[in-house]
Amino acid sequence: xxxxxxxxxxxxxxxxxxxxxxxxxxxxxxxxxxxxxxxxxxxxxxxxxxxxxxxxxxxxxxxxxxxxxxxxxxxxxxxxxxxxxxxxxxxxxxxxxxxxxxxxxxxxxxxxxxxxxxxxxxxxxxxxxxxxxxxxxxxxxxxxxxxxxxxxxxxxxxxxxxxxxxxxxxxxxxxxxxxxxxxxxxxxxxxxxxxxxxxxxxxxxxxxxxxxxxxxxxxxxxxxxxxxxxxxxxxxxxxxxxxxxxxxxxxxxxxxxxxxxxxxxxxxxxxxxxxxxxxxxxxxxxxxxxxxxxxxxxxxxxxxxxxxxxxxxxxxxxxxxxxxxxxxxxxxxxxxxxxxxxxxxxxxxxxxxxxxxxxxxxxxxxxxxxxxxxxxxxxxxxxxxxxxxxxxxxxxxxxxxxxxxxxxxxxxxxxxxxxxx
Amino acid sequence: xxxxxxxxxxxxxxxxxxxxxxxxxxxxxxxxxxxxxxxxxxxxxxxxxxxxxxxxxxxxxxxxxxxxxxxxxxxxxxxxxxxxxxxxxxxxxxxxxxxxxxxxxxxxxxxxxxxxxxxxxxxxxxxxxxxxxxxxxxxxxxxxxxxxxxxxxxxxxxxxxxxxxxxxxxxxxxxxxxxxxxxxxxxxxxxxxxxxxxxxxxxxxxxxxxxxxxxxxxxxxxxxxxxxxxxxxxxxxxxxxxxxxxxxxxxxxxxxxxxxxxxxxxxxxxxxxxxxxxxxxxxxxxxxxxxxxxxxxxxxxxxxxxxxxxxxxxxxxxxxxxxxxxxxxxxxxxxxxxxxxxxxxxxxxxxxxxxxxxxxxxxxxxxxxxxxxxxxxxxxxxxxxxxxxxxxxxxxxxxxxxxxxxxxxxxxxxxxxxxxxxxxxxxxxxxxxxxxxxxxxxxxxxxxxxxxxxxxxx
Numbered sequence: 001x002x003x004x005x006x007x008x009x010x011x012x013x014x015x016x017x018x019x020x021x022x023x024x025x026x027x028x029x030x031x032x033x034x035x036x037x038x039x040x041x042x043x044x045x046x047x048x049x050x051x052x053x054x055x056x057x058x059x060x061x062x063x064x065x066x067x068x069x070x071x072x073x074x075x076x077x078x079x080x081x082x083x084x085x086x087x088x089x090x091x092x093x094x095x096x097x098x099x100x101x102x103x104x105x106x107x108x109x110x111x112x113x114x115x116x117x118x119x120x121x122x123x124x125x126x127x128x129x130x131x132x133x134x135x136x137x138x139x140x141x142x143x144x145x146x147x148x149x150x151x152x153x154x155x156x157x158x159x160x161x162x163x164x165x166x167x168x169x170x171x172x173x174x175x176x177x178x179x180x181x182x183x184x185x186x187x188x189x190x191x192x193x194x195x196x197x198x199x200x201x202x203x204x205x206x207x208x209x210x211x212x213x214x215x216x217x218x219x220x221x222x223x224x225x226x227x228x229x230x231x232x233x234x235x236x237x238x239x240x241x242x243x244x245x246x247x248x249x250x251x252x253x254x255x256x257x258x259x260x261x262x263x264x265x266x267x268x269x270x271x272x273x274x275x276x277x278x279x280x281x282x283x284x285x286x287x288x289x290x291x292x293x294x295x296x297x298x299x300x301x302x303x304x305x306x307x308x309x310x311x312x313x314x315x316x317x318x319x320x321x322x323x324x325x326x327x328x329x330x331x332x333x334x335x336x337x338x339x340x341x342x343x344x345x346x347x348x349x350x351x352x353x354x355x356x357x358x359x360x361x362x363x364x365x366x367x368x369x370x371x372x373x374x375x376x377x378x379x380x381x382x383x384x385x386x387x388x389x390x391x392x393x394x395x396x397x398x399x400x401x402x403x404x405x406x407x408x409x410x411x412x413x414x415x416x417x418x419x420x421x
Numbered sequence: 422x423x424x425x426x427x428x429x430x431x432x433x434x435x436x437x438x439x440x441x442x443x444x445x446x447x448x449x450x451x452x453x454x455x456x457x458x459x460x461x462x463x464x465x466x467x468x469x470x471x472x473x474x475x476x477x478x479x480x481x482x483x484x485x486x487x488x489x490x491x492x493x494x495x496x497x498x499x500x501x502x503x504x505x506x507x508x509x510x511x512x513x514x515x516x517x518x519x520x521x522x523x524x525x526x527x528x529x530x531x532x533x534x535x536x537x538x539x540x541x542x543x544x545x546x547x548x549x550x551x552x553x554x555x556x557x558x559x560x561x562x563x564x565x566x567x568x569x570x571x572x573x574x575x576x577x578x579x580x581x582x583x584x585x586x587x588x589x590x591x592x593x594x595x596x597x598x599x600x601x602x603x604x605x606x607x608x609x610x611x612x613x614x615x616x617x618x619x620x621x622x623x624x625x626x627x628x629x630x631x632x633x634x635x636x637x638x639x640x641x642x643x644x645x646x647x648x649x650x651x652x653x654x655x656x657x658x659x660x661x662x663x664x665x666x667x668x669x670x671x672x673x674x675x676x677x678x679x680x681x682x683x684x685x686x687x688x689x690x691x692x693x694x695x696x697x698x699x700x701x702x703x704x705x706x707x708x709x710x711x712x713x714x715x716x717x718x719x720x721x722x723x724x725x726x727x728x729x730x731x732x733x734x735x736x737x738x739x740x741x742x743x744x745x746x747x748x749x750x751x752x753x754x755x756x757x758x759x760x761x762x763x764x765x766x767x768x769x770x771x772x773x774x775x776x777x778x779x780x781x782x783x784x785x786x787x788x789x790x791x792x793x794x795x796x797x798x799x800x801x802x803x804x805x806x807x808x809x810x811x812x813x814x815x816x817x818x819x820x821x822x823x824x825x826x827x828x829x830x831x832x833x834x835x836x837x838x839x840x841x842x843x844x845x846x847x848x849x850x851x852x853x854x855x856x857x858x859x860x861x862x863x864x865x866x867x868x869x870x871x872x873x874x875x876x877x878x879x
Contacts, residue, residue, distance in 0.1 A: 163858055167865050199859050204866050237863065306815040309827040350827045360843040369843075372850045379857050386864060395875060 004028055005045055008054030015089070018053065022093055025057045032061035037071055040078075048082040052090035055082055060097045063104045072108040076117065079105045083121040088128045098129055099138050106142045116150035119143070123155065134165040138172050144179035148186075156183040160192065165382075174200050174211045181218060185287065190226035197222060201246070202238045208245050214282070216246045220253045221287040225294045230257040252278050256288070265295055265320045296321065296330055297339060304340055304353040312349045324349060458758045460494045464502075469677035470576075470614055471763075473502050473511065478763045480518065493523060500527050507541060508579035509534045541578055548574060565594035572607060585611045585620075598634035601627070606639070609646045613678055618653040621646050641671035645679055649764060652687060657772065658695035664688030665707045687765065689733035693740060694775035698783075701741055708734050745780045746801045752776065781810060782819055785831060791822075793829040804829055 007024055011017040032039065039058050048055050059082060062075060083102065091098050102125045109118035122143040129137050140159065147156035160180045167173045177196040184193035200215035223230045232254060234243050247254060252275040259271045272279070272288050279285045299319040303310060312324040312331075321327050331351055334340045341354040358365070390396055460479060464472055476499040483492035496519050503512045516529040552567035572587035588607045595601045605628035612620040625647045628635075635643075648663035665688045671681060685708055692704040732755065739748035752773060759765050765772075784799065785791055797807045811831065814820045823834045 165858075165861050165865060167862070167869065170866050170869060173862070173866065195855055195859070199862060202859070202863070204863065204870060302816070306812050306824060308823040308825040308832060310824075311826060314826060348827065352827075353823075356840070358840070360840060365843075369847065372847065372854075376850055376853055379854065382861065383857055386861060390864075395871065 004032075004054075005042060008046060008051050012051040012054060012090070018090065018093065021053060025054065029057070029061075032057060033064050035061065036065045037062050037067060037075075040074065043078050048078075049085045049087055052082075052086040053093060055086070056091065056094060056097055056101065060101050063101060063108075067108070069111065072111055076105065076108050076112065079108075080117065080121040083125040083128075086128060091128055095129060098125070102139050103142060106146060109146070110149070115146045116152065118146045119150055119152050119155055122146055123159070126159070132166070133162050136164045136167045136172055136176060138169060141172055141175035141179055144176060144183060148179060148182060151186075153183050153186045156180070157187060157189070160184065160196075170203065170205075174203060174209070174215075177203075178211050178215050181215065181222070185218070185222060190222055193222050194219070194226055201242060202235060205239050205241060208241055208249070212242060213246065213249050217250050217253050217282055217284060218287065220250065220257050221284060221291055224257060224260050224291045225287070228294070228298045229261060232257075256291075260291065260295065263295070263299065265292065265299075268292060268295060297334060300330060300334060301340060304342070307353060309350050309352045312344075312351060315351065457488075457491065458761055460491060460498060464495075464498050466680035466682070467676050471676075471678055473499055473506075474614065475763050476502070477515070478766075479761045482761050482766070493519075497523055497527060504530075504533070507537050507577050509537050509541075510579050541574075544574060561594045561596060565591045565596075565600065568594070569603075569607070572611075576611060581611055581615045585615065598631035601631050602634045602639060606642065609643075610678065613646065613649060616653075618650040622650040622654075625650065637668075637670040638672075638674050641667050642675045642678075644668075645671065645675055645684060648684075648687065649679070652691065652764060652768060655768065655771070657691040657768075657775070661688050661691035661695060661704070665692065665704055683762070683764075685733050686759070686762075689737055690759075690765070690772050690776075693737060694772045694779065698741065701737060705734060705737050705741065708737070740776075740780065743784070745784060745799055749777065749780065749800065777810075778814060778819065781814060785811075785820055785822060785833070788831075789833050791831040793824075793831060796831070 004024070007021065011021040011024075039062050042058055043055065043062075046055050046058070059075075059079060063079075067075065079101065083105070102122065106118055106122065109115055122139060126137060126139050126143055129139060143159065144156050147153060156179075160183065164173070164176075177200045181193045181196040181200070184190070184196065197215050197219040200212060201219055203212075205212060220230055232247055234246070256268070256271050256275070259267045262268075269292065272292065276285070279288050296319055300315065303315060303318065312327045315331065316322070316324050316327040319327065319330075321330065328344065331340070331342060331344060335342055335344075341356055343352050343354065344350075345352065458479070460476070463479075464476055467475060476495045480492045480495040480499065483489070483495065496515060499515050500512075500519065500523075503515055512534060513529070516527070519527050521528060548567070548571055552564070552571065555563040555567045568587045568591045572584045572591070575581070575584035575587060585608060588604055588611060591600070591604050595604055605624045608624045609621050609628075612618065612624065625643050628639075628643055644663050644667045648660045648667065651657075651660035651663060664684050667684050667688075671684070673681065689704070689708065692701060696704060732751070736748055736751045736755075739745070739751065756769065756773070759769055780800070784796060793804050793807060793811075797804045800807065802810075808824060808826065811820065811822070811824060815822060815824070821834055821836065822831050824831055
């Protein structure tokens with residue numbers, strides 16, 4: 001073992017020696033695994049940032065067998081330090097080991113019931129293993145789970161704001177979007193939540209998974225809260241298994257959505273009451289309550305379209321609230337949240353609805369429009385590049401070549417003969 | 422211009438009442454007005470099957486309103502009419518409905534039924550033999566007449582489905598366009614009775630294609646039928662146009678389907694519900710021309726005819742000159758009797774709602790602000806109810822305004838196009854963003870899947 005440590009210390013400094021070191025470590029793999037947790041003291045002799053590769057192998061061997069609680073807590077601290085300070089280049093040589101170490105780290109942190117301890121290290125780990133900010137690693141969903149459990153939603157949001165285009169494993173993406181949706185719901189960013197859940201529901205899949213079902217349930221509820229409506233028809237690009245089966249499995253939610261569109265709060269509440277147990281079991285009861293309050297909001301917003309001033313009593317009557325006082329509270333909350341523009345005259349008990357003061361003339365607005373345009377142009381370019389790439393992809397051409405019609409020999413053949421499979 | 426129209430109309434009215442005609446002098450009041458319907462006068466406008474179906478419909482409706490006097494009157498007349506014909510099924514129905522309430526002369530007469538049935542059976546056999554003979558002889562014209570006779574036979578016995586089938590069969594044996602037109606007219610008649618207005622529409626268009634054989638009366642009949650078909654299909658604007666195009670040549674020639682004042686009534690109501698102001702003005706002029714021509718042509722009938730037309734014309738005139746209260750009042754008065762009409766019954770509520778909405782919209786259209794109290798007065802309703810109606814119209818985007826509920830004023834509001842455009846542009850940008858990103862993600866996933874499949878294969 002000491003020989004190994006000396007090698008690590010010696011060969012880690014020079015990047016040219018790294019492949020050599022890597023080979024040595026690979027050969028020592030089995031003997032390391034035999035030692036397992038007894039290797040822990042060796043870590044003290046190594047520096048995680050300089051000797052990252054060696055540190056990684058030893059750490060991986062330490063955690064390869066099941067650990068007791070005390071052993072786990074002993075390992076957690078060095079692992080966290082390692083994840084924060086390891087060197088990116090050395091780690092990239094053995095990514096699977098790194099990922100499995102991080103995953104086990106998450107398990108230990110959960111075992112010790114201190115998910116918050118794992119949030120920062122996991123975030124650092126993601127940055128180290130990501131090839132670009134558009135890359136989704138298997139660590140992303142683990143990170144989001146830790147954020148959810150420790151209620152550090154803002155940390156989760158920082159990752160979610162980055163766009164993902166490259167994916168290693170579809171399952172990672174589904175989990176990522178699902179957990180991401182839940183975090184956004186927690187932070188009340190319903191638009192983003194809707195996007196993420198939509199991605200799960202419409203992802204290509206050959207069998208219905210539990211993730212898709214749960215995501216669909218939340219998708220219905222968030223759609224009601226954010227858009228005020230829900231259409232049961234899924235887009236064309238949804239997989240056929242999803243289109244056929246999701247609706248049947250989530251029947252109570254569809255019924256709830258249908259009663260929302262009638263606009264009658266009493267009806268909606270009856271349906272919610274009817275299936276209360278189911279919603280509770282799925283942990284969606286909070287969302288259902290938010291849907292109810294969103295109904296009140298939507299009704300009040302509709303009033304702003306028809307009235308300039310309206311008495312609080314009339315608002316209470318038309319929105320089916322119990323008293324003018326309740327109406328006042330609702331309106332006050334909506335004004336504070338910026339959902340409507342109004343002023344309340346308490347003396348007369350009247351509310352005056354005002355126009356949206358946004359004139360679209362300010363510098364801020366121009367900047368916003370300009371940045372939107374730039375962003376969309378960039379996206380367009382990306383789309384075109386991807387289109388070109390696929391058109392040149394040999395597999396695609398082979399498939400097209402097989403299925404195209406056979407023209408006359410003299411006709412212009414857009415697909416070269418080479419792909420006549 | 423309008424003043425002139427009014428005075429000429431008044432003069433004509435005077436002349437009507439002066440002329441009177443040979444019959445009842447005290448029948449000067451309109452036939453359909455606010456007062457209870459004079460069933461006898463109403464029924465005298467029609468002939469053939471529609472007379473009986475209308476009478477039965479009136480009886481049915483009166484029964485619903487518990488107006489026994491009218492119900493019995495209608496049933497009595499229906500009984501008399503049915504007995505003149507050969508439809509024993511109808512006779513049985515009517516006798517059952519009367520239920521002995523009209524005394525011994527209006528009881529079930531089984532003997533009559535049986536004799537009619539026997540005669541019918543004999544006639545049917547005779548017709549069938551003749552038809553078979555013609556068919557073996559392969560003389561097209563006789564076969565056509567044979568099927569036609571069969572159709573007529575079934576029609577008079579109330580077997581509408583068989584009648585229709587037979588009329589349609591004559592199509593293969595029609596040799597001239599006159600035959601085709603005749604076939605179409607018979608089919609249209611039966612279809613109207615059966616209530617299958619899609620057939621009506623198709624046969625009308627078929628008949629209209631044979632231009633040469635059409636005389637003005639037939640053209641008018643076809644337009645009427647087309648109007649009825651549109652009315653049933655709830656295409657009120659088209660129905661109004663067809664009815665108003667019908668023209669005065671129709672006179673009493675189509676009273677087995679429709680009476681001349683029905684054209685004015687149906688056309689007027691549909692026009693009110695669906696025309697804009699320019700078309701409405703033209704409509705008033707057309708209705709006026711009804712007045713003139715019929716007076717000249719048919720002395721006896723114009724009394725019957727014109728008594729309704731002034732009512733409808735008044736209603737439209739009031740609407741056009743923005744006297745909404747009196748217009749809606751008139752309509753309210755007419756409602757009870759119009760509900761007794763077999764074709765209007767199902768559509769009256771919708772038409773009235775549309776007319777009322779149009780009145781509200783037209784009232785608010787020219788103003789920047791409207792005092793709701795004055796408007797409620799103009800429409801003879803209370804402010805709360807008016808507010809509710811306006812709220813519905815605003816939500817429906819038919820009125821561009823906002824209600825100041827505190828001061829009870831309606832302010833016109835025109836959407837700010839510039840802001841709306843900005844909003845839409847930003848929103849479209851966001852949607853594009855979202856859709857393209859998820860699309861790129863999906864492409865990635867697909868590539869993955871196909872890579873996996875490929876690696877599995879190899």
